[in-house]
Amino acid sequence: MHWIRLPLADGLHSKQAHADLPDGTFEREVGKEGFGGPAAHFHHKHPPTGWLSFDGPVKPRALDFVESKQQVSSPWQASVMMHNAHCEVRWWRLAESMPALARNSDGDQLLFVHDGVGELFCDWGHMSIAEGDYVVLPRGCMWRIEVSAPLAILMIEATEAAYRLPEKGMLGPHAIFDPAVLGRPLMDDAFRAQQGETETRVIVKRRGALTTITYPFNPLDAVGWHGDLTPVKLNWRDIRPVMSHRYHLPPSVHTTFQTDRFIVTTFCPRPIESDPGALKVPFFHNNDDYDEVIFYHKGNFFSRDNIHPGMVSFHPSGFTHGPHPKAFAAGAAHAKKETDEVAVMIDARDPLDLTDAAFKVEWTGYADSWKVKKD
Incomplete structure (x- = not known):
């Protein structure tokens, strides 16, 4: 049972999460327990992934498992x-x-x-x-x-x-x-x-x-x-994703298997949200309670650039992330009507350590792939 609890708000903000954002703003979710606990939604003037450089253990990484022969x-x-x-x-x-x-x-x-x-x-x-x-x-x-x-x-x-x-x-x-x-x-x-x-x-x-x-x-x-x-x-192919045409659902909705300390989620082809005010790509977020790993199996992952089947992205806990700039722009323009990707996601409650075998197949330019390229 959930009691009626009214959330707090301050400044310029949308009425609901992931919909009808104030013009020119970028939403960022800071939440607890993945996407199931208390959360705050900030509206920023700049994309939360608009960094100049990235160095340190929270750095996002991409691994090309295909290169492991x-x-x-x-x-x-x-x-x-x-x-x-x-x-x-x-x-x-x-x-x-x-x-x-x-x-x-x-x-x-x-x-x-x-x-x-x-x-x-x-x-x-x-x-x-x-x-x-x-x-x-x-x-x-x-x-x-x-x-x-x-x-x-x-x-x-x-x-x-x-x-x-x-x-x-x-x-x-x-x-x-x-x-x-x-x-x-x-x-x-x-x-x-x-x-x-x-x-x-x-x-x-x-x-x-x-x-x-x-x-x-x-x-x-x-x-x-x-x-x-x-x-x-x-x-x-036997998975029938939950979807909403008016609201971008969090990844945890697509959980396929769960264990005591991590979940396995499957992203399958689905229609993209059609409501004019709804986000069409994953929202920027801090998933500070989980390490996030995505294995890209098939198709073109609609929130990523420079990713091909057999690659893996690793987003450590504490890393603010979201769609790449071109994917965000395509979502805003509603350029695609449906996704065609298949991917396996692991959300781990405990930090994951990468091995030497993983670093041998790392694409080192991944953190820079969020940078907006100047003409």
């Missing part, structure tokens, strides 16, 4: 790009079928298939995976992938935690995506065919260290199961 057969050989005590992000290129099973004993594993096709086998059975699929693998699940076309996979570990579906409140349980669209492994003919007496290794990750367990048979040998825990698969 290493192909490895195990997910635990894939480069860790960023991490904290509750989240670990890896970039994995898999060109050939995995020779051993993998098991994560540190937390649930989320795979997002950026490219490629494969067959995933696990304790629960078999399912096909392809571009655009999320796959949630419960902690302790044994699994392997047979490659049909080389795979590029974004891996997001919920360290010492589990993935859940977000609460949808008044939208109802079938909004954004109906759980009925979730795929799951099946104990089908392909699963039974891969069973046998072949010596098989399982590479277990626990507390970041690897243990190899060797069996004289393939331990994916279950003949049946029952219960309410299973891996699930969701393709971004």
Whole structure:
């Protein structure tokens, strides 16, 4: 229950957030708890991203994962790009079928298939995976992938935690995506065919260290199961974004999975707001409680310049950010009627540390990309 509470105001301001801004002003949101807590909306004479230079740990960064070419057969050989005590992000290129099973004993594993096709086998059975699929693998699940076309996979570990579906409140349980669209492994003919007496290794990750367990048979040998825990698969094409033609909704509305200390959000193609007074691009904001990571999967991200599929932006907590100048101008002119981007966002409650592998593929001009170029 929410009591009626009237917000405070001073000076020249709009009646509502993200709509009908005073002429010539730029709105900046300063909020708590992502976009769900108390907030203040300032109206500035200049864009909050109109800096001359940027130096220090709050500097925004862009990483080009496409430039990371290493192909490895195990997910635990894939480069860790960023991490904290509750989240670990890896970039994995898999060109050939995995020779051993993998098991994560540190937390649930989320795979997002950026490219490629494969067959995933696990304790629960078999399912096909392809571009655009999320796959949630419960902690302790044994699994392997047979490659049909080389795979590029974004891996997001919920360290010492589990993935859940977000609460949808008044939208109802079938909004954004109906759980009925979730795929799951099946104990089908392909699963039974891969069973046998072949010596098989399982590479277990626990507390970041690897243990190899060797069996004289393939331990994916279950003949049946029952219960309410299973891996699930969701393709971004089955997500139906919430939208409003009169109000630019915050990114948290598009939450796909959540854990104790971070959320995973999916940006999918949608109509752009059509009301003349509504913002048409993301609002400038200080997200001072979260680090924000966006993996750009497909299309042209409508609030960014110089970003191509396979790149990642990293906006540390404390960094005021928003649309690039050309994107802001295009939004003001309502030049586009719909977005065509697909992107995966991680909002982490705890600061993320970038690794040497991430800095090796950094585009160092990212902070300067907000500068307005003079004719």
